[in-house]
Amino acid sequence: MDSVAVVGASLAGLSAARALRAQGFGGRLTIVGAEPHRPYDRPPLSKEFLAGQMTTADLALEGEGEDLDAEWRLGVAATGLEQGRSLRIALADGSAVEAGGVVIATGAVARTLGDGLAGVHTLRTIEDAAALRADLDGARRLVVIGAGFIGAEVACVARALGLDVTIVEAAPAPFARALGPEMGTALSGLHEDHGVRLICGAAVRGLTGEGRVDGVLLEDGRRLDADVVLAGIGARPVVDWLDGSGVLVGDGVVCDTGGATSVPGVVAVGDCAAWFDPALGAHLRVEHWTGAARRPATAVQTLLSGGAAVPDTLAPPYLWSDQYGLRVQFAGHTLPGDEVSVEEGDLASRRFLAVYRREGRTVAVLGVEQPRSFTRWRRRLNEPAGAR
Amino acid sequence: MIPACPLAALPRGEALRIETDPPIAVFHTEDGELYAVDDTCTHQDASLADGWLEGCEVECPLHASRFDLRTGRVDAPPAKLPVRTHQVVVQDETVYVVPSDLPPNLPPGVRTTSA
Numbered sequence: 469m470d471s472v473a474v475v476g477a478s479l480a481g482l483s484a485a486r487a488l489r490a491q492g493f494g495g496r497l498t499i500v501g502a503e504p505h506r507p508y509d510r511p512p513l514s515k516e517f518l519a520g521q522m523t524t525a526d527l528a529l530e531g532e533g534e535d536l537d538a539e540w541r542l543g544v545a546a547t548g549l550e551q552g553r554s555l556r557i558a559l560a561d562g563s564a565v566e567a568g569g570v571v572i573a574t575g576a577v578a579r580t581l582g583d584g585l586a587g588v589h590t591l592r593t594i595e596d597a598a599a600l601r602a603d604l605d606g607a608r609r610l611v612v613i614g615a616g617f618i619g620a621e622v623a624c625v626a627r628a629l630g631l632d633v634t635i636v637e638a639a640p641a642p643f644a645r646a647l648g649p650e651m652g653t654a655l656s657g658l659h660e661d662h663g664v665r666l667i668c669g670a671a672v673r674g675l676t677g678e679g680r681v682d683g684v685l686l687e688d689g690r691r692l693d694a695d696v697v698l699a700g701i702g703a704r705p706v707v708d709w710l711d712g713s714g715v716l717v718g719d720g721v722v723c724d725t726g727g728a729t730s731v732p733g734v735v736a737v738g739d740c741a742a743w744f745d746p747a748l749g750a751h752l753r754v755e756h757w758t759g760a761a762r763r764p765a766t767a768v769q770t771l772l773s774g775g776a777a778v779p780d781t782l783a784p785p786y787l788w789s790d791q792y793g794l795r796v797q798f799a800g801h802t803l804p805g806d807e808v809s810v811e812e813g814d815l816a817s818r819r820f821l822a823v824y825r826r827e828g829r830t831v832a833v834l835g836v837e838q839p840r841s842f843t844r845w846r847r848r849l850n851e852p853a854g855a856r
Numbered sequence: 857m858i859p860a861c862p863l864a865a866l867p868r869g870e871a872l873r874i875e876t877d878p879p880i881a882v883f884h885t886e887d888g889e890l891y892a893v894d895d896t897c898t899h900q901d902a903s904l905a906d907g908w909l910e911g912c913e914v915e916c917p918l919h920a921s922r923f924d925l926r927t928g929r930v931d932a933p934p935a936k937l938p939v940r941t942h943q944v945v946v947q948d949e950t951v952y953v954v955p956s957d958l959p960p961n962l963p964p965g966v967r968t969t970s971a
């Protein structure tokens with residue numbers, strides 16, 4: 469393979485470019501990115517950067533003096549992928565990039581409420597974070613819609629800035645999608661500990677205000693006053709540009725356990741990709757930092773070897789989050805019906821380690837301020853019970 | 857030289873934190889080698905003694921950057937800077953650390969009380 473194009477210039481794309489060079493690819497490397505910026509890190513956008521403790525320069529993902537000998541096409545989106553004698557990526561400025569191999573790394577975008585009101589935010593990019601911060605300064609009341617990790621982290625920063633904060637969640641517990649209802653409920657106390665109001669099991673009917681938001685209306689008729697609203701209702705994979713390309717798309721680009729897509733010479737990584745997870749027996753789109761940073765090395769192996777070796781296992785998904793100064797870590801994937809038990813610490817002290825089991829296998833582990841034992845459990849995931 | 861612990865108190869595969877300023881982590885690898893590095897990850901405030909020891913590398917317990925205990929070199933982000941290494945000496949069945957004179961690479965927000 470003498471040329472590779474990486475589409476998406478963020479964590480997964482940069483990690484793929486690094487892996488290409490590290491694995492000896494010496495050909496032409498083009499990196500296409502819709503954002504005008506060099507690759508930057510997103511986790512701090514809801515944490516230190518939003519809090520003003522980190523600058524734009526601190527977000528840089530590239531090392532000082534790092535040179536991947538790549539042609540960077542920043543500030544221009546890919547609009548299509550065509551298969552011919554080589555692969556052809558059409559760009560929004562009318563130009564095109566031809567390559568023998570393609571890495572799809574277009575990530576995800578925040579789901580929106582679809583309201584044009586000022587004061588209503590989502591958080592995905594550096595511009596989003598700057599705009600949210602500017603609005604929080606001088607505001608009194610923040611309503612966060614959706615009790616996921618990003619929403620809760622923003623709530624935490626806003627509390628520290630002195631705002632009155634309410635989180636509204638449609639599910640019966642916060643973090644329920646990621647952690648399951650039991651542990652989600654166990655963590656709801658965290659919010660109350662810090663003076664954040666949490667309203668669960670409440671669907672949002674709409675927003676109120678003219679030009680600028682002034683409240684959130686709930687289905688049960690309640691109305692919450694708000695100067696600023698953050699919609700933390702998840703993200704959707706950026707795959708629309710692949711329409712008509714032949715690349716199979718479901719919830720994200722459908723990939724095997726090595727990152728190969730349905731089109732030869734095309735692999736996909738990061739938040740836009742749903743790799744087949746043998747432990748789960750299903751394709752799963754993973755939206756966490758570590759997957760976007762580590763899996764590209766596997767995908768690049770797949771690409772450079774022409775798919776010769778498909779790994780038969782996959783490192784389990786892993787995420788971390790900072791909640792009110794506590795380190796939350798979760799690895800694996802939980803499904804309804806998993807058995808959960810607290811193995812260390814206790815829920816009341818908010819410092820504990822919980823293990824999820826399914827059919828005798830340990831399938832996931834949650835740690836709150838338990839880095840050491842968390843790592844041990846994480847290493848043992850998916851082993852049959854008793855193998856410890 | 858700072859006494860860390862009796863050699864017998866640090867089995868292979870284990871790590872120990874000494875509460876120096878900044879703290880130092882001492883590792884005993886499965887191959888029987890002893891290494892010491894600054895305990896605080898260069899990315900954020902995490903204790904490398906809590907990390908996962910594999911060969912002569914330790915994986916940070918938080919975001920999984922791996923540090924080579926021999927050189928301090930980091931393999932992949934999020935950590936970008938190497939961790940400072942220290943010399944280890946074993947005398948009379950006791951493990952000692954000879955702290956480095958070089959400046960540490962502490963993460964933003966973490967300071968030594970002396971500096």
Ligand SMILES: Cc1cc2nc3c(=O)[nH]c(=O)nc-3n(C[C@H](O)[C@H](O)[C@H](O)COP(=O)(O)OP(=O)(O)OC[C@H]3O[C@@H](n4cnc5c(N)ncnc54)[C@H](O)[C@@H]3O)c2cc1C
Nearest residue numbers: 476478479480502510511545546575576738739755756757
């Ligand atoms: C606020 C926030 C906080 C987070 N906190 C954590 C955390 O604490 N822990 C954790 O594990 N994970 C966290 N994450 C998730 C983590 O940041 C993501 O998993 C990671 O960014 C995924 O990287 P990616 O490169 O796949 O996608 P992205 O970072 O979404 O990057 C995709 C890039 O592709 C570009 N692109 C899109 N379409 C095109 C196109 N057609 N042509 C060219 N370029 C295109 C985009 O502009 C973007 O720059 C957080 C995410 C956010 C937003």
Ligand code: FES
Nearest residue numbers: 897899900916919
């Ligand atoms: S704290 Fe060590 S890698 Fe982030």
